[in-house]
Amino acid sequence: MADRDRDSEGRALNARPRDGLGRPLPYGAPGVARAPEGVLRSAEESLREAQRLLDDGMPFHAHEVLEDAWKSGPVEERELWRGLAQLAVGVTHAARGNRAGAAALLSRGADNIAPFADATPHGIDVTGLCEWARTLAAGLHGHERPPTAAEIAPRLR
Structure with a gap:
């Protein structure tokens, strides 16, 4: 069995380089710098960084920023941040060509932020994001080619 990247407690590490959509690349290949995991940011910092990454066509990386906010934020906001992270993963799947996965995550994310x-x-345009996500989810099957992540990136505010 090949050695796997593990921490001292046996949890898998993500040491392989990744492309802009988070797909693993061969060891030693140049990849896109990843958003560091476990960073405590304010809501403002999280939204600003996630939007920058979405605008740059890196929704997988935006998801990691939003996931940190989901896991570290106030309990009463956890479903909001979880839903935002799911929207970013939906964009990731859409850009990778996984239409069914994209539609499922976009719908689930919209359902989680709707309340x-x-x-x-934090000035998040929840109504607009829900409309965007549901429209995108419904329209993905009409695309001949997968859209680029930057083409379909949402505005969080």
């Missing part, structure tokens, strides 16, 4: 629409936490 926050009246509150507009």
Whole structure:
């Protein structure tokens, strides 16, 4: 059995380089710098960094930033951040050509953030994001080629 990248407790590490959509590349290949995991950011910092990554066509990396906010944020906002992370993964799947996976994640993400629409936490356009996600999910099957991540990146605010 080949050695796998593991931490001292046996958990898998993601040491392989990745492309802009998070796909693993061969060891030694030049990859895209990954967003460091486990970083505590303010909501403002998380949204700003996630938007930058989405705009740059790196939704997988945006998902990692949003996942950190989901895991470290206030309990009452966890489903919001989880849903935002799911939207980023939906964009990742769409750009990779996985239409069914994209539609499922986009719909699930929209469902998770929808309860926050009246509150507009941190200036997030929850209503607009839900509409964007559901429209994109419904329209993915009409594309001949997968859209680029930057073409379909949402505006979080």
